[in-house]
Amino acid sequence: MLSSEQDDLRLLRESARMLFERAGGSGRARKLRDAGGDFDPEMVRELAEAGVFGVAVPEDNGGLGMGLAAGGIIAGEVGRVIAPEPVVLTIGLSLGLLRRLCPDHPKVPQLISGETVLAVAWQERGPGGAPADATCRYAGGKLTGAKAWVVGAAGSQGFLVVAQGDDGQVLVLVEANADGFVINKRAQADGSSLGELSFSGTPAAELASGRAVQDALAEAVVDATALAAAELVGLSERAFEITLDYIKTREQFDKPIGSFQVIQHRAVDLHVMCEVAQAGVGEALAQMDGETDPKIRARLASRAKARAVTAAKKLTRDAIQLHGAVGYTDEFDVGLYLNRALVLSAWLGDDAYHRRLWFEAREEEGAAQ
């Protein structure tokens, strides 16, 4: 007997999977990439209709209130079809910030309904850089300075920017078409881009300020990290399925290559890694939902991302090897999975980075006991 909660999650998974399959699965991702790398606004609206973006927003604020584990299930489905839509960005970062800082702001329902997409800009010097070092300044309704590593910058209608205000940090909203605002796009392996934003007296609206901004940002980043892990697990799972099908059908020496023991054992190792990742990341996200201490939630997210990146690296690299030369072509789908894994692994910290955070958090908890 499964609990009704598990039942809800299963239904959520099935409906997200159907939606993506109907839309064309990973073939859609290839078309979008070839067309320039942006996501499909129509798909954003369809996802919104299915309740995807509001999944972790409390019901009182117009969401489904299902928590991060449910978000992880959706992210896993996004990963399976390497969909470029800003799902983790919206669930984890933009709504993650707004629902914590200003849940009644009109942008909240707009994000939930897919009417708008907001990218989030906070980093200036890499994931290790403390937000307090930020030099991008906000004063008198104007923003001046620069931000980098902005995911989803290309298709967003606006930006949530964390900047230095007169009294500590502020969260401000900048419209994409604002004056004195330049976006420089850096191409990523999967066809998406990272934005480098520069502001020179750009008009911006203040949404929140003070210590709360820093805390909400940290928590939103933690959520997004865990969701990115779930996306990587879905991606790994699908890359494995594609590879398994391939080694069952490709013949050499008059036999399917999957009949060779070396290949079989490698396939088993990939399968086991996938299962461990699914179990570990699933458990981490479920535990995050039951945990309020931000430090413990951060440790759990690091556990998830460390595992997911380790798994995705192994899965996608070995997938190429087991495909032989066709795996090195752009024509075969496994390559798309590798390229997406490169991008998702680097985003918000890779496995080595998160093992370090995890270890440090564990030491700190140990010392506190």
Add this chain to the structure above:
Amino acid sequence: MNDWNAMTDAEFRKEVRQFFEAEYPEELRHLPHRPKFAEIEHWHRKLHAKGWVAPAWPAEYGGMGLNAAKLLIFYEEQQRWGVNRGRDMGVQMVGPLIIKFGTQEQKDYWLPRILSCEDIWCQGYSEPGAGSDLANLRTRAEIDGDEFVINGQKIWTTMAHDATHIFMLVRTNPDAPKKQQGISFLLAPMDQSGVDVRTITTLSGETEFCEVFFDNARTPRANLVGELNKGWTMAKALLSFERIFIGSPSLAQNALGQLESFARGRGAFDDPVFRDRFAQAALDVEDHAALYARFADQLKRGETLGADVSMLKIWVTECFQRITELMIEAAGPDGGTIGPLQVGNISVDVLASFYKARPTTIYGGSNEIQRNILSKAVLGLPG
């Protein structure tokens, strides 16, 4: 008579934990070697008096009658407290087989003697020519009047030198069309002139397993369990629970705990490279435990486990080995030293852990064999 299964998991866990903590002799906790029966006899007596020798057996045969969920809790608590499993091959392997396939006479005679350890059992499956390919076994048993006459050799027989009886797979029909078909399951006394036991010294210097030679050894025909020539399918039928047990996280968890205290005492965490590798190992253990919990939940829901449970053993044994490598690394120049190493107020026997980890990937179906099973039965890969 207690109905353990009617208790909540938490109540049951508490009860088991309290008993172990109160009654298990301190000097036997986390024994680094396999004890002879004499060494643990006083503990076995307590366990027997309590009726806890055979947690998995049905109550009507003197067991605790635990369901799968309670059984896992029992073993978890046993391992958590470092309670030695004792000489449990009778309880773990012969008993369940007799319960499932034995006659009433066999049950009445053998089961109480297993519980009391009046008979101490060893497992005679492997032979020099029959390891992974167990069905290749050659040890012959021929019917002679009321007896079987046994000739051949078993090897790697754990603790045969401290056993009164051996349960074995023997060839009773050498002409069967498939080699799996001519095999029977037989019980035999060790104390007879036709049985010769020679100990084998292991890498760690212990005498843990043996060679057992049979030269016209005899056992009554009544000691055949199940039908003649049906031993193979019977032996396989027992594997299901053993497969999750052998994949449980506890060995690796205990080793990780030891590694952590040892590394801390040795200052190994000052090295960022070591920290990273420790974190990797610790996360490997944590995520394995999450996977294990999924299989345990399946058992709790009363489902039977599929062949995919093999992945637990592959992952956890290899992880256990990596952890013991890290212990050696943390030991630095003492990495080749026999016996406990003292750091602060704890002592860790680095090499004992290392040696203990080695055969885990060999026995219980080697990890290569487990990969063969997964690739065919789970991934559906051809031939």
